[in-house]
Amino acid sequence: MIPRFAIGEGYAVYRGPTTTGTLHRHAAFQIVVGQPDAVGVADAAGITHRAVALVVPPMHPHCLQATPDVLAFFVEPHCAFADRLRRHYGDGITAAPELRGLSEDDVRPVGRRGSDQLDPRLMQALNTLADSDIALPAVAAHVGLSPQRLRALAREQLGMPLARWRVWTRLRHAAEVLQSGQTLADAATAAGFADQAHFSRQMREMMGLTPAALLPIVRSQSLRAT
The missing domain is CATH 2.60.120.10 (Jelly Rolls)
Structure with missing residues (x-):
């Protein structure tokens, strides 16, 4: 294996x-x-x-x-x-x-493929949050909802607050940076974490894995691909 x-x-x-x-x-x-x-x-x-x-x-x-x-x-x-x-x-x-x-x-x-079950306004909000650091009230206005209604919709249909989704998208971006061959510090900075320790804590809390554990795997994959 x-x-x-x-x-x-x-x-x-x-x-x-x-x-x-x-x-x-x-x-x-x-x-x-x-x-x-x-x-x-x-x-x-x-x-x-x-x-x-x-x-x-x-x-x-x-x-x-x-x-x-x-x-x-x-x-x-x-x-x-x-x-x-x-x-x-x-x-x-x-x-x-x-x-x-x-x-x-x-x-x-x-x-x-996108979900057929989630409210299209929530889908649009999720995509907006994933692509930018725009504040939640501006995201809500962009999709035609109040911030309170958007938060409620996320809890009803996703079972989570939108703040958790934003952290997840940052972790995803950080992992993509690691896959590109950059360092843990580079990945933390690119994804908007305060520092490498913050990146590590958030990944452990949300994925049960740490960046330090993933880094050698990602690097060995890059070497095999060359």
Whole structure:
């Protein structure tokens, strides 16, 4: 098994070992698939859910248990694949044995397509927040909503505050900078984090991974590609 990390449109994917960390919450759906055996994910109550594949909804506190090899997808909530996850899986950690054979090739085409379920004004706001540092009141005005209504819409349809989505998009941008061959400090600055330590804390809190753990994986991938 060669560890792998990649960012695609609407998703990210990690393959490799994990250690048991602390509770964290993603601004995305997470699908974890054991390679090849069952994988364990603990919830906030300390209950460990075990299955060959598990789905964790956005903002649900959880902790992936130590495993030598896991395949993890982070599916952004505004893409078409997230619509499928919302339809078929519950609000908590859910066993999904039918996703055991899921591959990046399955996720890529539906990651590129936008959601058919979310309010179009919310979709427009998410895209605006991802592409700029514009303040929330200006984003709300741009999509024809009050800030209060936009916040409520995000909580109703995404299950998260828009501030968490903005942090997620910054982490995504930082990961893309790392993939381009730049340093951890460069990635932190480019994505708008206060410093490298802030970048590391936010990634650990929202992805259960650290930039320092991902950097050697990303660099080895770059070397193999040359």
